[in-house]
Each structure stands twice: as structure tokens, then as C-alpha cells.
Amino acid sequence: MTEQIVVVGNGMAGARLAGELYARGEDLKVTVLGAEPHRAYNRIMLSTLLAGKIGESAVELAEVAGRGVDVRTGVTVRAIDRTTRQVRTDDGDTIRYAHLVLATGSRPVVPPLPGLDPRRLPDRVVAFRTLDDCRRIRALADGARRALVLGGGLLGLEAARGLAARGLDVGVVHRVPYLMERQLDPAAGAMLADTLADLGVTAHLAVAPVAVAADAAGVRLELSDGTVLDADLLVLACGVRPDTALAEAAGLAVRRGVLVDDQLRSSDPRISAIGDCAEHGGGPTGLVAPAWAQARVVAQLLTGEDPRARYRARPVVTRLKAAGIDLAAMGDPADGPGEELTFADPARGTYARLRIHDGRLAGAILLGDNPSVGTVIQLFDRGQPVPADRRALLLGRAVGGDVATPAASPALMPDAATVCQCNTVSKGALVSCWRGGARSVDAVVAGTRAGTGCGGCRDAIAGIVDWLSRADPVEVTR
């Protein structure tokens, strides 16, 4: 396979595809064209970068190069010519393709508000999407006291959390009465708002923005209830829209995203689309896991490794994890048939709601300190049967475990109970040794070898010897 593969986009999906192709191909010709001037980076880590805990180098991703893979950054594709099968770039280049993969991602939505021109946002207003956006926000946040975030979804809260971690006073404005309404229920949303409040983030709920005014001194947001909020910067996190401009111009079938089948092919079989720009089944998810699964399928198909590879959408898990916040949401726990499991501990900010249908997890919201979170995610992701003892879903795997608990008193311990595992010495054997004349811990140890392995049972042996020396062993044990 030496036919040229061109990948448009060097983001989470495009860079991943290059890596998947590289790992499989012996004889490849792949050109990756990234519009951003940076090497591939991990978009998920931008909120950590925003928090100021890491430097930019920490978000760089491994990038493949050589062995037929050519990555060009700072190159924007202007047009696709499907008849001649070539793409034209902004630097005047044309590149032929045998197969084209669109991984153009998505663009942030700029709400239609007076004072916000999507083509030229005011200086103190930034839509949070790229590394350059992150740089601008960091620059604005330096020396700032107050920040506003428009949008109380996952991205908005991550941005808010990151800005709060820098010491800013942060307000989040959200139209809906509770945060992250796509993933949470009102109770979890309310508890999340409380948790965020402790971290320096104030939620303004059930209010819509009506206008933005920004100048060199600051930014002012007017809300539908008449409130006016002032800040040093405003971050827009109002969702994203698949970037389909190239595909539309080339005449490919597009709904919200570029429509693709199970092989990630668009309406032109020589053009695929993956990641945020693609629409498979239900629509774009904006998450990394599906994009990477899609990259893998495309690589398997294009290299011929597995011509039968097909993408199957899997239910997604939304995870928000930062210092002080631990949230996992999946499926729909609030609606549908089956049993419902709930737990709430508002004082500690812990909330769990799970729905079980046919012995499988249909959905879950876990907020706060839920030791079962890893188990729940795996059970949901893999569609595995839930534990018979449902408490394990709330309290973690160890519930119902046969964790040996030492008997409260040696008197209550059965004679057959093994005290020393290393040398398989039972309580009965220790008692016999005592009766045989051993009258100290050392003597009992020497007589039975108990406690000579790992030594972990020394206290238990001492307890038994102590009990024997006080009680009448013959009467107690018979």
C-alpha cells in the first residue's frame, strides 16, 4: 500500500490516526495537515494547563514521523477537489490523495449576543477550544481577579475549575436550572454547585445572558434577570459545532457533522471522517474515546489489517476529575425501567444514583468520594453483570469480601482456626503446645513454628498465650 493517505487535522483524532497507521504500516505514504501551528497536543489537558500547574510542554503528545508519515503543522486546507482527488492548502500547495480522512474537529459556538461578533471577539472574551485560546486566557488571567464562564457544561466547569485554581473568583452562568444537565439530574447538579462553591466557583443558574460589553478595563455581562456581572475576562463554553466547512463545500453529505457509515466513510467512499467532525448514528459526542476508536477502525481498513473492521458506537462515560471534584456520569440513571440505587451524603458532597436493568447497568451518576467508581465505569463500559450484593456498586469491590477479621477474643476462636498461615498452625495446636508445658510466647513459637514465617501473627499468638495464662484453658476450649 503506497497510495497517498491525506489526513486533514492534527488534533486528538488526526494525530491518533497517524499513530495507528504508523504502528501498522510497513510501506506508507501519509500526510497529516494540521491548521494549528503546534505539534500534536492533548486537548483534555488544557484545563490543567489553564490552572497553571503545568507548562505547555506537558500537554505535547507523541507524534509519529518518518517511515512515510509526514506531519505538516500550520497548514490549512482550503478546498477538496474530488474529481482530481486533491486538496489545496493555504500555502498554495496541492496534494493528491488516494484516500482522504477528515479530522477537522469542531468549532466553539459563539452565542448570538449583542457585543459578541463571532468573527472578531472582544479582547477580553475568549472561546475555550485550542492551545492558543488557552494561552490567551492565561494571559488575561494573569493579574486578573474575576472571571466569568458562559456555559455550565463539562468544558465550562473544567475552565472554571482551572481559573479558580489560579486564585480567580469565578462565576459560571448557565441557562438551565442545574449544571451539566446533559449528564446529571437536578440533585447531582445542585450538589456539584455546592462543591464548586467551596472551590471558589459561583454558579448563576437558570439565567440567560442578554448582552456583553467589553473594553480595555473589563468585561460586563448582562443577564436576563437584570443582574449585571463584571469581570476581567469572559470565557465562552457554550458547546461546539462540527467543523464541516470543507466537507460541505466539497458536496459531501452533512447533517450536524459529516455523515459516515460503520467504516467511517462519507458519501464519497474515498473520503472518511473521524472525531468531532463526523456524525455516526446519533451524532458527534465531543469525546476522545469514540474518536480514537474511529481512528483505529480507519487504520485497520486503510492498511488492510482487518478489512472487516467496523466502528460500533459505545455508550460514553463523562468524567470530571480535578482536585476537589470527582464526577462520573454515564447512560441515563433517571429514566427507564429497572431498579434504582441511590445514595446521598450532602454533608460530604457524595451522591450516587444508578439504574440497573436486566442485571446490567443502564446508567449512573457518581459524585464525590465513591470508591466504586472504577468498578461502575467498567461494568457499564463492558456491559457486565452487576454484583449480587448491590452495595458493592456504592461502596466498592471489597464489600462481601472474605476479609479475615480477627476474632474479638481468643476464647471465641474455633480450635481449627489457622493462626499462622505461613506454617499452618491452628489455635488448637497452640493450645496443645501450651498444655504440653510451653508457658511463654517464645516457647509456644519454638514448639509450633507459629510466627516464624512472615511474623504477622505474633500479636495473635501473644493474645492467645495471654488468654491461656489467665483463663482455665481446659474448661474454656472444651
Added chain:
Amino acid sequence: MTLREEHGQVTVLPREFPTNRGGLCQKGWTSAELLTHPDRLTTPLLRDPVSGELRPASWDAALDRIVTGLRDTQQRHGRDAVAVFGGGGLTNEKAYALGRFARVTLGTRNIDYNGRFCMSSAAAAGMRAFGVDRGLPFPLSDLGRADTLLLVGANPAETMPPLMRWLTEQRQRGGKLIVVDPRLTATARQADLHLQPLPGTDLAVANALLHIALTAGYVDESYVANRTTGFTAVRRTVAGWWPARAEALSGVPVADLEETARALGTAQRAIILTARGAEQHAKGVDTVTGFVNLALALGLPGRPGSGYGCLTGQGNGQGGREHGQKADQLPGYRKIDDPEARAHVARVWGVSADELPGPGVPAYQLLDSLGTASGPRALLVFGSNPVVSAPRAARIEGRLRDLDLLVVADFLLSETAALADVVLPTAQWAEEDGTMTNLEGRVLRRRALHRPPPGVRTDLQILTTLTTRLKGGAPSYRLAHRKGPLLTTIEHAADGADATDGEHGADPRAVFDELRRASAGGLADYAGISWERIDAADGVFWPCPDEDEADSPRLFADRFATPDGLARFHPVEHRPAAEEVCAEYPLYFTTGRVLAQYQSGNQTRRVGALRRAAPQAFVELHPDLADRLEVTEGEPVRVVSRRGEFHAPARLSAAIRPDTVFAPFHWGGAARANSVTNDAVDPISGMPEFKICAVRVEKAGTS
């Protein structure tokens, strides 16, 4: 341990020693039983061509059969048609002599050993990161003083109980113990934090821990800059391993990953140890490397009281892998394809470097080629029982049956010996002198208490006798002289002098002295270690090039054993197991040990007290899984994989994940866990994937 003999009865007592601190488990206490066990072999056995049964025979007859068979095989099929398979329980002297026997006497490249199934992944990872592989580059006592100790796939409470004394001390001092294991093992129960990942996902956990270390600022930047190289590539790789991704894959909560990274990253003294659970995978080297990367990024190796290490699995797991039993290796941890190493060792052996064969193939590949058109047709086995311990064991059993000649040296009739054409009765641990090297790289003496029983010979005697017969002269373990051509057709005249020749060439002290010379200048340099010096101290740590210089309890204080002295980072990516679960084989299967048994069980299954403690194999499964399978406690079940099946009673335990079943590998026959294990191997170390494959479990009554 200390031995005492009264009226011919040997008793064992624990010894106050800096490693075990006077501790001894039941296997140690009862080990003397085997010296006089009724099953003990005291005469050679030869397979009767008519009845097909093993019959007692004289040493002369047995050796004749071997020598004739070896000569015939090599004449007809070439030198490499004879193979040698050793063991990690052999003394340093035997491991060394076995390597020399294969390379010089037999002239075959085909030698490897069961340590390939044990330590090879950690060894390869250590070599590529530090330039040297010594299980612990620091004394065991450092464990007791660690503020944070991370054990990955290690269960010392069952596999080396005396080691737990250090862990107890560590926790009593307020240290934090974190255990990574898919099972809530006896060791994990004692931990402050237990991470219970899905089998085969340790590498994702390692990368996520390093990701967290980076974002939380635990990375020791000046250490990384001054003492390592290659960090940028690792940093970019682990940037793709945000904790939630590892959580979904492994099931380990992000909060626990963060807590682990914090405990390691903020400790004054932190130690990371891996063992078979992390290593026995087709990605074992990369998995260990993931944890080595973490240790290096935190600046642990070489920092006093901190570091990375691996726990050995066999009696001489460390020494057994240093002196030439490995397919690609010469004494002193030298590489067999390194011209300088070949020249040095050839000089010590009194042969020309050109005569030394090149590298052979790793254990599983070797075993799997036996009796095939291109593979060896004769095999000599010392100190190993691959019929029980090899992966995909039914296939290996078939390969062994296809051999023209199988010779097994053992003191009990193991499952492998039972297939042999010739079985040679050997001496036991209390009957011969020698040295072992423990996991700390500490060379220890093992002293003979008495002579072997009549009819029994030591492995060294057997090797020298065979050499005498094959070559017409015993190898001189004094400074060697040039030997004649390898396969001489002249009959050796002095067969009657076998015993004396054997003893002369088989003096373990003389062998050790030659080992010292052969290892001189190598990574595992024993040149400055004499038996007297070992006796005078509590063992001697290698490298020790000079008798008058101090030994090396701690490595890496100033530099690593790489050409530029810098440790190497290697980017590693998680990948799925060689065999993942599917509709037909929906459960993960993993293997391990139990406290009262050891390895293939050939010895421990014959000791009464141990047999009572652990009488039979079992299949550990979660009560929820048992419920779905309608299996009750103690009910016989069948575990089936694509490669075979085995049977054992069910043991219900909530200590295991419901998607995983476990069985110990100490039993043969119908209860042989290795009948189902996967023979996929690590591309670097050749380690088979013992720790994960896909199975289904059925009630044994159904078909």
C-alpha cells in the same frame, strides 16, 4: 537456614540473617524431609525399549546411552540438534558449568532455562534502563525504611513470607504500603491501599501514575536532566494517559491513582517493586519499563533508601541468570554476540572464540521446536519440570515425547522425568557445596552437610563425567588448555575412572574460581568474591571486581551502568493482551502460587505437612460468577481455553474480580493450570503470557 544432623536425621532451623531476620516458612522448615524421602531417586533409570517402562540401571549403562545418543544425534543432525534446559534453582556453579558444557562440550547454541518464565521481563527492562539487571540495587533492609512502598503484582505473604517482616517494619514506622493486584491477596490485605486492576492493564496504570506525577509536579526535574536521557518521548507518551482513560481500562479509580502518585511523589524514601504479576505478559518488558519510567521520573533509583527493584521467584533466580544459562548470554552477564565478551570467555575456557556458538532461542521457542524438523532432537534437563511449568503445557509435553533422547537429572521423578529416556539421580541442596545469589545481588554460600546417598551424583559430577566421555577428557577447572575437536570418534579409554574424574572436575570451589575469572570485567563481576570472603561477611554483593575492595550493596549512587552513566527512559504504550475475552471464552484466567507449594510442586507436593496445608489445585472464582455458573464451593469445575483444559474444585472467594478466575500452577495431570495458559511471548524477553488468557468455566459434570 541452619542445619543440624543427629543420628542421620537432619533438622532445619531458621538463621538470624539480614535478609530473612530469622524467619522461615513451612517449606523451609520441612525441606529436610526430602533428603530421605522414600520417593528419592538413588539409581539411574533407563527406559526399557521393549516394555517402554523406566527401569533401574547402572551409571555406566545410563551414561553410555546418553553419550551414544548425543553423538549419534549430533553426527546426524548437527551440533544444535542437542539442547540443554536449566533451572533458576541451580547454584551459580552449576548454572555456569551447564552453560560451559553446552557451548564447549556440546558446541550447541541451544541452551536456555526456566528463569525465562520467571525473571526475564524484569531483567530485560532493568538492562535497557539501567544497563544492569540486579533484582534489588539496594539491600532488602531498605524496604523497612521506605515511606512509601509500591508492590506491583507481588504477593510475598504467600511467596516469600519472611520478606513480610520488612513490610511489617515499614508499616510500623508509619510507611504506606500500596499493592497492585487483580486479587485481594494476603499481601494486599495488609496494604493501606489496594489497586485491583483488570489483568493485563498494569502498564496503563503505570503510565497514568506518571501522567499524574507530571501534572501534580512530583517529577524530579534536576534528576531527570542530570541522570537520565530520553524523558521527552516518555512525557509525550504519558500525556496521552490521563487518569480517567486508565481508570476505564483498569477499573482503578482515579482517586486511588492520584493517591498512589502522591504517596510516591511526596515521600522522602519511595520504593517501587514489580514481580511476576506485572512481568509474565507478552508486554511484560514494557510493563516493567512503565514502572521504571515512573521511578526514574520521581528520581528514585540511586537515591538513598529509594529505588526500583524486582522480587525474584526462584531459589537462585538472580545468580541463575548471570552466568550463561541464558540463550544469549555468557558468564558475568555478558552478551554472547559481543566479540569482546566471546574473546574473554573463550580465553578462560581455553577455546577459540570462533568455536563458541552464537545465541540460541528463548525457552518457550526452544521447547516448542523440540523434535520438529528444524528443532533439537535430544534434550538434557537440569533442575526444571517444564511438563508442569511451561505455558500451553500439553503441547510442550507432546514436543518432549517427540524427542529421540530426553535426559532428566533430578532427585525425584518429576512429570518431565517420567517422560525421559534416561533419568539421572542427583544430589540435593544439603549434599553439595556451592553459592547462590539472592535478589539483592548478594552472593551466599550453601554448605554441604553430608555426602549424597550412595548411587547419587551431583550435577557437576554428571556434567564432568559426560564431558569426559564425550570429549575424552574432563574440563580442567584450573586454567584451561586447548581442547581437541568437539566430536571425537576415538573411544575414551578411562571410563572406569569416571567417578574420580568427575569429582576432580566437579569440585564446586574450583568451578567457582573459574566463574570468577570468566565473570571478571562483566556486569555481574564476581572476580573479587571468594568463598572465604562470603563466609567472613553476610554474603558479598556484586559487582565486586577486586578482593581488596568493598563490594556493592547499593548501585547507581553516582552513575548507571550505561556507557554514558545515564539511565534510559523508553516510551511504552499499553496494548491489549494477546488473547482477550470473547463470547466463547468470556473470563480472564490468571495463575500464581500458594503458600505451601513451590513451582511445579515436584518437591513440595511430596512433603506431608505441605500436602495437608495445600492438598490439591483449585479454581478461585467470585461468588457472583459461581452463582451464574451454578457452581458451589468445592464442586469440580473445568477451565477451558483455546489450548486445552484442566479440572479442579471451585473455591469461592470475593477476593477476586468477578470477571477473572485464578488457579495455582503447582499441579500436573488433569489439574495442570498450564494446560490452558497462553504461549504468546514478549518480543524482547521471550516471557510467556502466564498471567492472562481467555477461558470459560464449566461444571465438570457437563460436556
